[in-house]
Amino acid sequence: MSNILKNQKHLFQLPEDIHYLNGAYMSPLLRSVEEIGIQALIQKRNPTSIQPKDFFETGEKVKANFGKLVNCPAQQVAIIPAASYGLSTAINNLPLDNGNTALVVSDEFPSGYYAIEKWCRDHNKRLKTIPAPEFNQGRGEVWNQRILDAINEDTAVVVMSTIHWADGTQFDLKAIGQKCKENKAFFILDGTQSVGALPIDVQECQVDALVCAGYKWLMGPYAIGAAYYSEYFNHGVPLEETWVNRSNAQQFSNLTEYVEDYTPGAGRYNVGEYGNFILLPMFNAALEQLLAWGVPNIQSYCETLSKPMVQFFRENGFWLEEDDFRAKHLIGVGLPEGMESGEVIQRLKENKIFVSIRGKAIRLSLHLYNTEEDIKALIQVLDKILAEKA
Numbered sequence: 001m002s003n004i005l006k007n008q009k010h011l012f013q014l015p016e017d018i019h020y021l022n023g024a025y026m027s028p029l030l031r032s033v034e035e036i037g038i039q040a041l042i043q044k045r046n047p048t049s050i051q052p053k054d055f056f057e058t059g060e061k062v063k064a065n066f067g068k069l070v071n072c073p074a075q076q077v078a079i080i081p082a083a084s085y086g087l088s089t090a091i092n093n094l095p096l097d098n099g100n101t102a103l104v105v106s107d108e109f110p111s112g113y114y115a116i117e118k119w120c121r122d123h124n125k126r127l128k129t130i131p132a133p134e135f136n137q138g139r140g141e142v143w144n145q146r147i148l149d150a151i152n153e154d155t156a157v158v159v160m161s162t163i164h165w166a167d168g169t170q171f172d173l174k175a176i177g178q179k180c181k182e183n184k185a186f187f188i189l190d191g192t193q194s195v196g197a198l199p200i201d202v203q204e205c206q207v208d209a210l211v212c213a214g215y216k217w218l219m220g221p222y223a224i225g226a227a228y229y230s231e232y233f234n235h236g237v238p239l240e241e242t243w244v245n246r247s248n249a250q251q252f253s254n255l256t257e258y259v260e261d262y263t264p265g266a267g268r269y270n271v272g273e274y275g276n277f278i279l280l281p282m283f284n285a286a287l288e289q290l291l292a293w294g295v296p297n298i299q300s301y302c303e304t305l306s307k308p309m310v311q312f313f314r315e316n317g318f319w320l321e322e323d324d325f326r327a328k329h330l331i332g333v334g335l336p337e338g339m340e341s342g343e344v345i346q347r348l349k350e351n352k353i354f355v356s357i358r359g360k361a362i363r364l365s366l367h368l369y370n371t372e373e374d375i376k377a378l379i380q381v382l383d384k385i386l387a388e389k390a
Helices: 031-043 057-070 084-090 110-123 139-148 171-183 231-237 280-295 296-315 341-348 374-390
Strands: 077-080 099-106 126-130 156-160 186-190 209-213 225-229 330-334 356-358 361-365
Touching: 031 077, 031 280, 057 077, 057 225, 057 280, 084 156, 084 186, 084 209, 084 225, 099 110, 099 139, 110 126, 110 156, 110 186, 126 186, 139 156, 139 171, 156 171, 171 186, 171 209, 186 341, 225 231, 280 296, 296 330, 296 374, 341 361
Parallel strands: 099 126, 099 156, 156 186, 186 209
Antiparallel strands: 077 225, 209 225, 330 361, 356 361
């Protein structure tokens, strides 16, 4: 059961005079995360304060906390530097004998597309794109059905984002995961644009790999993230061979007693130097704050905050995905005829309102630092542009 969260802007250091509706681009740093980063930076002044255990302990905390977010054992989590690293890790370890077609959705984020496109090219597999319908009523429902209909016994893998990164279309991950399992297809997800703001359960959705960059909805710093890998991957080949992922890594005096085995679970997929003494404590502090807030509560807050904006869009000819098929923290908005995206972005920027253009949509993304004033400011500018066009 979710609780009603109040606005949390006081926990951030966003300038008071801006309206930041662009968390999908990059989250602002929490004050607590920034402070821990400064403390960690200062610690490096004196290397004697960094003990061998410090290479591993914070990483274990990050794995446990990420596991709580997505419902998986900490042992099945790896620390990664970027979504592309995590996606390539999973895709490079796919079996070659369980189907000849890989599926992606149209306009998938490039990191996932490039990785699976290369895999298909290298192994003579077919890459099939499931196109989105044009902007119209029922688009999300139709798109989800197209994905389900495309999964069959020839499907090797489905690679997609948990929600569409450009417009927030929500995919029925439970149904897609079930259809994948029925056809012995792998299900690989990029959760960068929803994990931390929208609940997900990798067990319930039968996900094989879930990869997340940390600097968006996980509220962490840039160049660090986390990934869940199912037990299938526990004996795979990592992208690199680093001492820190071997079973004897914590015994510094015995590192040259070379071993073949890795740390258990997904530990072999940790990036080299994953115990980053600056980024990792920051990332862990961010995850702890998310768990304290409760991810369902973040989604509920965004839904409530966005209601006046959604009503304005519906009443004024903007396209918006049906409520049941869109995330509440990331919303893609199609503009009415005659309204140009470049002009809209410029006018918003002049009023210190920050959003993104992705594909054919204006992308608005909300979080607990956003206020009713942010929404009012957005509506006011758009309403003025509409009046000028009338």
